[in-house]
Amino acid sequence: MFWSWHEFFSELTTAGFAHAAWATLWSASVVEAAAVVGGFLLVAVGRSSVGALRLLAGIYVWLWRGTPLLVQLLIVYFGLPQFGIRLGVIGSGIITLALNESAYIAVLAAAALRAVPPGQTDAAMSLGLPAWRRFRYVIFPQAFRVFLPVLGNQYNAMLKTTSLLSVISFSELVEFAQSQVSLTYQPSEAFAVAALYYLALTLAWSGLQKIAEARFATVRPAGRRLARDLLLPARTKAAIT
Amino acid sequence: MEAAHPVISLAGAKKAYAGKEVLKDLTLDFQRGQVTVILGPSGGGKTTVLRAISLLTPLDDGHITMNGALHGYERAGQAYRCLPERKLARHRRGVGLVFQQFNLFPHLTALQNVTLAPVRVAGMPAGQAERLGRELLDRVGLADKAGSHPAQLSGGQQQRVAIARALALQPDVLLFDEPTSALDPERVSEVLDVIAELAAGGMSMIVVSHDVGFARKVADDIVFMDAGTVIDRGAPQYLFGTGAHPRVRDFLGKVL
Amino acid sequence: MTGDLLNALSSTAFLRAALTTVWLTAAAQAVGTLGGALLAPLRMANNAAARAFASCYLLIFRGTPELLQLIAWYAVLPLAGVNLNLVEIAVIGLGANESARMVEIIRGALLGVDGGQADAARSVGLTRLRALRHVILPQAMPAIIAGLGNEVNIMFKTTSLVSVIGMTELLGQSEIVAQTARNPLGPYLAALVYYLLLTTIWAAGQGLLTNRGGDVRVGGRSVIGAWWNALSGEL
Numbered sequence: 001m002f003w004s005w006h007e008f009f010s011e012l013t014t015a016g017f018a019h020a021a022w023a024t025l026w027s028a029s030v031v032e033a034a035a036v037v038g039g040f041l042l043v044a045v046g047r048s049s050v051g052a053l054r055l056l057a058g059i060y061v062w063l064w065r066g067t068p069l070l071v072q073l074l075i076v077y078f079g080l081p082q083f084g085i086r087l088g089v090i091g092s093g094i095i096t097l098a099l100n101e102s103a104y105i106a107v108l109a110a111a112a113l114r115a116v117p118p119g120q121t122d123a124a125m126s127l128g129l130p131a132w133r134r135f136r137y138v139i140f141p142q143a144f145r146v147f148l149p150v151l152g153n154q155y156n157a158m159l160k161t162t163s164l165l166s167v168i169s170f171s172e173l174v175e176f177a178q179s180q181v182s183l184t185y186q187p188s189e190a191f192a193v194a195a196l197y198y199l200a201l202t203l204a205w206s207g208l209q210k211i212a213e214a215r216f217a218t219v220r221p222a223g224r225r226l227a228r229d230l231l232l233p234a235r236t237k238a239a240i241t
Numbered sequence: 242m243e244a245a246h247p248v249i250s251l252a253g254a255k256k257a258y259a260g261k262e263v264l265k266d267l268t269l270d271f272q273r274g275q276v277t278v279i280l281g282p283s284g285g286g287k288t289t290v291l292r293a294i295s296l297l298t299p300l301d302d303g304h305i306t307m308n309g310a311l312h313g314y315e316r317a318g319q320a321y322r323c324l325p326e327r328k329l330a331r332h333r334r335g336v337g338l339v340f341q342q343f344n345l346f347p348h349l350t351a352l353q354n355v356t357l358a359p360v361r362v363a364g365m366p367a368g369q370a371e372r373l374g375r376e377l378l379d380r381v382g383l384a385d386k387a388g389s390h391p392a393q394l395s396g397g398q399q400q401r402v403a404i405a406r407a408l409a410l411q412p413d414v415l416l417f418d419e420p421t422s423a424l425d426p427e428r429v430s431e432v433l434d435v436i437a438e439l440a441a442g443g444m445s446m447i448v449v450s451h452d453v454g455f456a457r458k459v460a461d462d463i464v465f466m467d468a469g470t471v472i473d474r475g476a477p478q479y480l481f482g483t484g485a486h487p488r489v490r491d492f493l494g495k496v497l
Numbered sequence: 498m499t500g501d502l503l504n505a506l507s508s509t510a511f512l513r514a515a516l517t518t519v520w521l522t523a524a525a526q527a528v529g530t531l532g533g534a535l536l537a538p539l540r541m542a543n544n545a546a547a548r549a550f551a552s553c554y555l556l557i558f559r560g561t562p563e564l565l566q567l568i569a570w571y572a573v574l575p576l577a578g579v580n581l582n583l584v585e586i587a588v589i590g591l592g593a594n595e596s597a598r599m600v601e602i603i604r605g606a607l608l609g610v611d612g613g614q615a616d617a618a619r620s621v622g623l624t625r626l627r628a629l630r631h632v633i634l635p636q637a638m639p640a641i642i643a644g645l646g647n648e649v650n651i652m653f654k655t656t657s658l659v660s661v662i663g664m665t666e667l668l669g670q671s672e673i674v675a676q677t678a679r680n681p682l683g684p685y686l687a688a689l690v691y692y693l694l695l696t697t698i699w700a701a702g703q704g705l706l707t708n709r710g711g712d713v714r715v716g717g718r719s720v721i722g723a724w725w726n727a728l729s730g731e732l
Contacts, residue, residue: 002576066696067689068657071668075689078675079682123344123403126295127358128334128410131326137361141348163562167661174565187572191565199560 001186008189011180012196020176021197027094027165027172028158034098036151039105046110057106064103070164072096077168093165101158108154112147113139152209159201173197246309248273248414248445249294249336253303256289256469263289265469267303271414271447276440278460279449282492286469287449291416294447295338299323307335307413334362337407341419343399345391351378351402352387355409363410377405381435397428401435408439415439417448421455433459453496457481465489502683506690514670515691521587521659521666522652528592529652530645533599540600551600558597564658566594571662587659591652598648606640607633646703653695667691 011017046057064072077092087095116139124134166175177194181187247270256264263286271277279287292298294305296313304314304321313332314321324332346354355374359365365373378384381401391399400420407415420436421429433452437459440446450456456463456477463480465473465488473486480489539551558566567590574581581589610633618628660669671688675681 067692068654070657071685071688071692075685079685082680082682119340119342119344122297123340125297126333126338128330128362130330133361137357138346160562163564188576191569194565195561198562202560
């Protein structure tokens, strides 16, 4: 049967779904947090004066962004055990997603740094600030303000990306929905409930983002360089993944 | 009376960008307590001179001294070379630079813009820095704007904050790169008044400007530069008079 | 393992699977672009119902994971009496999602055009539609094409998801081989290599159309690129 409201409400009130939604939430959070650390590290290495280090960072980004996440997951979960590296479902899942996301965060963070007008570096230099202090007090604060909304969008996407973990049997929303279907043979209702949970999560996060953006109204760069593209609404930036 | 060292001196300065020579074997002295205005057509090397003196741009050849001592350069055999970036930060403190585009730090208040360097470069205690900052802002007429962010200030106000910021480390010499070019006409005088006041107070200043009226009023000495060299130099009466180099009279004729 | 890897790399089955990935990418992207082009006007229409429909569509297809959508299309369509083969489901599933993404890109590109242009167009009497067609859209095209280029790059990787509903593209093929191989790593790495080849070649092609400053040159005319141009560059 295509649709049964009875079945739908039965699924909606299944506790397991709520637990699965929680798994989606916490795994996305852990992955994104780890990826920020990893991504920043990559950017630091990518700006190193040692050419070999820069090359390594570049290769890392090329590999992890140039291949599908699903393949990466399967390699880590099914392939690595051959070398004695058994990370388990949760370990493999979280680590792979984090390693993958780090590459994307690195590119976004580097772009945010490039977005700070060069005049800022000039001004900081003219005051005699040495390189690290320039970065800490002038460059980084401004780059971070540009980076934060972008990070918010990445997190929104990550909530959905965790769905890939279902392929290695990590119990999040998609995996749970599929296991429900195998019990009830009613796909529409189970998937609809999963979809609703995802919508709830992503809408809630978008809402939080909007509130945060309104609260901390971006300090616009003084002077002419008010680049419109720096202030594009968060929605359109979500197109970049 | 013994001759004092020039506050800033360029010797044999050469600089090229992408094959194009911007400074051609330039030797130039700036005297303490004087206001020197550098005039000339765009691309003549004026901004490069300022960037070289403030050690933002290294010279390809030649060197710079401040009060007789090497400033940001070291001897390398018979020639000189610019110090590596790590060591330059310390030397930059002696020179204040005010930019055409202000370049205020947008994430800091006016007061924080002024106190950042004293605290993070000179190691001044925060309380003392704040007092200094408020005093400087008062001097440029913006005591009531201490807590405002650059985005809340007009162009003229931003530029005055930029001047206060440049003064915070008590530099030996203040450089201005077209300080009023990015301002609306009504805002120009408030900035020029501040500059004139500083000049009257005996501050050594080098100003790149094409505001000829300002040069005539405030300059002690005017340098006319074109194509990377000094064409002529002298007091305003001389440079604006009939005795000046023909190219100078040509330029002034077009501008005035 | 190396033996498996080399075998896989040189097998015609893998090559065929790679080609499947390529045309699936093209097909899905074509459907998505067409869908996006049709939905975008609805999103900005004066008609409230049209806007509501477009917004709902975007909410559903951007707010839920692509994998869930693919699995749902696969499992639910037959129940509704619609019987399509795997390829058709894959193209529909990927295309429907991509349509939503393209709407965002098109909208972003249009918003990125300087506001003064719209003013100027209206000041000479152009209607909203004509202004859009003759003034705004042409200026938004470079950004749309740049965005499209990025989407193709992403689509190459997204097609790997259809292996979950049983289609034999690159990942699907490597899974088939992995079942019987001594070491599953070999065939998976082979798939990795193919994907890397595809995305790298495509990115190189993108690079030819975009210079380092982030400007997009289309047909020789250089126009300042949008925010995502900067992102498609390297570290």
